[in-house]
Amino acid sequence: MQELSNLIARQPICNKQLKVKGFELLYRMRMTADGNPVLDNPDGASIDVLLAAFNSLSIKDVVGDKLAFINFTSNVILKHIPPIPHKQLVIELLEDQEITPALLKAIARLRQQGYKIALDDFCLTKETVSLVNYADFIKIDVLDTPPETWANYIPKLKKKGITLLAEKVESHEMFERCCKLGFDLFQGYFFAKPKIITGRRIANNELSVLELVSKLSGSDIDIDEITNIIIRDPTLTYNLLRTINSGLFYRSKEIGSIKYAITMLGLNRLHKWISLIALTTLEQKPPVLMVFAMTRARMCELLGQKLTSRESTNDYFTLGLMSLMDAFVNLDMHELLKKISLPKAMESALLNYDGEMGNVLHTVINYENGNWDCEQKILIVGGKKMKSDDITQAYLDSVQWAEKNKQM
Numbered sequence: 001m002q003e004l005s006n007l008i009a010r011q012p013i014c015n016k017q018l019k020v021k022g023f024e025l026l027y028r029m030r031m032t033a034d035g036n037p038v039l040d041n042p043d044g045a046s047i048d049v050l051l052a053a054f055n056s057l058s059i060k061d062v063v064g065d066k067l068a069f070i071n072f073t074s075n076v077i078l079k080h081i082p083p084i085p086h087k088q089l090v091i092e093l094l095e096d097q098e099i100t101p102a103l104l105k106a107i108a109r110l111r112q113q114g115y116k117i118a119l120d121d122f123c124l125t126k127e128t129v130s131l132v133n134y135a136d137f138i139k140i141d142v143l144d145t146p147p148e149t150w151a152n153y154i155p156k157l158k159k160k161g162i163t164l165l166a167e168k169v170e171s172h173e174m175f176e177r178c179c180k181l182g183f184d185l186f187q188g189y190f191f192a193k194p195k196i197i198t199g200r201r202i203a204n205n206e207l208s209v210l211e212l213v214s215k216l217s218g219s220d221i222d223i224d225e226i227t228n229i230i231i232r233d234p235t236l237t238y239n240l241l242r243t244i245n246s247g248l249f250y251r252s253k254e255i256g257s258i259k260y261a262i263t264m265l266g267l268n269r270l271h272k273w274i275s276l277i278a279l280t281t282l283e284q285k286p287p288v289l290m291v292f293a294m295t296r297a298r299m300c301e302l303l304g305q306k307l308t309s310r311e312s313t314n315d316y317f318t319l320g321l322m323s324l325m326d327a328f329v330n331l332d333m334h335e336l337l338k339k340i341s342l343p344k345a346m347e348s349a350l351l352n353y354d355g356e357m358g359n360v361l362h363t364v365i366n367y368e369n370g371n372w373d374c375e376q377k378i379l380i381v382g383g384k385k386m387k388s389d390d391i392t393q394a395y396l397d398s399v400q401w402a403e404k405n406k407q408m
Contacts, residue, residue, distance in 0.1 A: 009367055009395060010062060013069065013165065013187045016179055018286030022067030022090065024187065026370035059088060061400055069118060069137075074103050077110070086114040090137065095121035099130060107134045118165070124153060135162050137185070143168040147181050154182040189369075191289050192327050207339075208232060213318060213325070214340040216271045226270070227259045240273075272301075275321050276405065289327060294402035295395075296320040296364055302394040303360045306386055319346055319357050320364065367395055 010023035059068060069090045074097040091110060097103070107117055111134060118137035122128065123145065132138070138157060140150055147166065154164055166178040169188035178186060212229050215221065230236045240261055262270055276294060297320035304316030322342065326333045337347055349358035 008062070008392060009370055010399070011187060011368075011370070012191075012288050012292070013067070013185050014191065014286070014288055015185055018191055018288055020066055020288050020291075021185060022069055023063045024069040024092070025062065061396065063088065064403060067116070071120065073097060074100075077106050078102060086116075090116045090118050092118040092120045092137075092139070093131070095119075095123070099127050104130060104134065107131075111136075121167075132157070132160070132162070137163045137165050139165045139167050139187075140183075141168050142166045142174060142178060143170065147174075147178050147183070151181055158182060158184075191286050192292055192324055208236065210325070210329070210336075210340045212236070213275055213322065214342060216275060216318065221270075223259065223262055227262060230258050230262075272317055275318065289324070291402050293321055293324040293328075294405065295398045296324060296368070298398035298401045299364050299367075299394050300360055302397060303363065303386070303391070304357075306390060306394075307356065307360065315343065315346060316357065316360060318342075319349055319361055322346065323350055323361055323365070363391065367391060 009026045011026060012020045013022040013024060015021050062068070066088070067090050068088050069092050071094050072091050073094055077091065077093070091107075093107070111117060116136040117134055118139055119128075119131055119135050120139050121141045121144070122131075122138045124132075140147070150164075157164060163185060164183045165185040165187060166174075166183040167187040169175050169178060169186045169190045171190050171193060174188075175186055175190045208229055212226070215226060215229065230240060237258060240258060265273060275297070297317045300320035301317040304319075308316075326336050329336065331339075333350060337350065342350075345355055345357055348354035349361050352358065353362040
């Protein structure tokens with residue numbers, strides 16, 4: 001694997017059905033030798049992310065077959081754009097750029113060459129209105145600009161064939177409001193937060209899932225107890241047998257016994273695979289949430305492997321998974337933890353980011369959000385240091401692992 005010198009992450013862009021249509025690539029500019037970010041070269045940052053996504057890394061590993069939205073300065077558009085294939089690239093013009101005839105001409109040329117253009121954090125003014133005719137996507141910051149402000153403009157923009165993207169959508173309520181107003185695409189962490197329903201009770205199959213995840217997070221796993229939980233739930237039974245009988249595991253014949261399937265998996269794989277299978281029983285959740293949970297769980301596990309001397313880091317995998325379980329069952333995390341029994345260290349990490357586990361979880365969440373200036377810049381736990389390159393590699397490995405295993 002090539003040496004990684006920068007941080008890269010991705011934020012999903014979804015449609016109304018919460019299917020992923022693309023990713024915005026979040027990128028940190030160059031880092032100094034002591035780990036501090038260099039913030040004075042936005043042109044270089046745009047070029048760095050292009051080279052990282054399309055050269056140093058494989059774009060397929062980063063975004064699969066989806067679109068890659070990447071921030072561009074006007075200088076890069078005018079002078080420095082490298083010969084990048086246009087099929088997956090969306091050139092996202094930053095909001096603070098000076099609008100000049102030369103810039104408009106360059107954008108028009110790029111569109112003729114097949115590139116798609118997005119206007120980032122767009123505000124409609126007499127200066128920016130000239131950009132509208134060149135836009136394929138217009139991104140509106142719905143935290144900074146109320147969606148209702150755009151209600152009169154949205155139908156007119158859509159008649160021009162422009163795709164409207166609401167960014168910083170942080171709740172289901174905001175997502176639903178933007179849908180009604182006519183936005184086409186959505187970006188933010190609304191899909192990873194629970195939609196709380198007053199007075200809601202957890203369904204029986206959800207209780208089985210929570211019970212299973214709770215039992216698997218302990219140090220003393222009782223195979224018979226796990227078997228009994230699974231066989232009580234037909235969906236869990238089916239998914240486990242489908243997994244063990246797939247091409248992922250060597251076997252001399254088809255396996256029909258749940259207990260034998262568990263034995264074949266082994267305790268470590270049992271923990272990981274059953275936890276993921278359990279998530280598939282929670283209905284009416286977008287696939288992007290499943291991949292998001294798998295990526296976070298795997299990244300927590302990989303960081304845990306580097307930072308702890310324990311033989312097993314299954315609890316770190318469970319930590320990442322549990323940090324999004326409230327979104328799967330639509331309960332506040334405090335209420336959720338009242339219904340299951342988890343190790344105290346894990347509960348403290350989930351609620352307050354306390355301890356070694358809390359530090360790892362906080363690092364992973366900050367990385368996902370692109371908060372590069374927080375703990376993940378250099379993670380220190382128990383006297384051990386982890387540089388940003390290690391965290392970047394853990395993230396990329398987790399993305400690839402989640403994409404590979406999401407169809408299990």
